[in-house]
Ligand SMILES: [Zn+2]
């Protein structure tokens with residue numbers, strides 16, 4: 101496997117609050133990964149891929165996380181067989197059994213993940229407090245969650261370093277506290293996978 105390039109594909113799941121930001125996320129994800137390994141490309145899927153309403157739970161007004169993963173795994177099966185990591189990003193709210201919500205979920209065995217960005221938007225919690233820095237904060241938060249889910253796809257678990265992007269976040273406060281970067285231990289593991 102030495103010297104084999106891997107590819108990360110970021111797939112927009114909504115147009116709203118995703119399409120205009122996706123190049124920023126791509127750049128951030130590539131920036132972090134390329135500092136760890138030379139064997140990775142990050143690309144954006146050129147079209148919006150609408151999620152089926154069969155994945156929407158009308159009683160909770162949220163998408164069902166595992167249903168999104170199944171849908172993406174099915175659609176991108178051929179790419180997956182070629183070693184591509186697929187991460188869907190949508191301006192949606194999602195949950196999984198036993199959880200009120202998730203910022204994202206990953207299925208490492210299938211190389212598929214998603215990030216549900218609605219609760220990462222400062223406007224979800226406040227309309228005035230973040231007025232001036234909404235764009236930057238939103239870009240950063242979603243970048244972190246993409247890199248977090250990607251870490252899972254690369255075989256990483258949660259990290260006890262609260263500044264590491266692989267630390268688990270229960271709230272946006274924890275998302276804001278962690279950096280966009282993998283700690284040294286997590287970086288080393290990624291470098292091994294992507295070499
Ligand atoms: Zn996680």
Ligand SMILES: [Zn+2]
Pocket residue numbers: 259260261264265266267282283284285286287
């Ligand atoms: Zn770490």
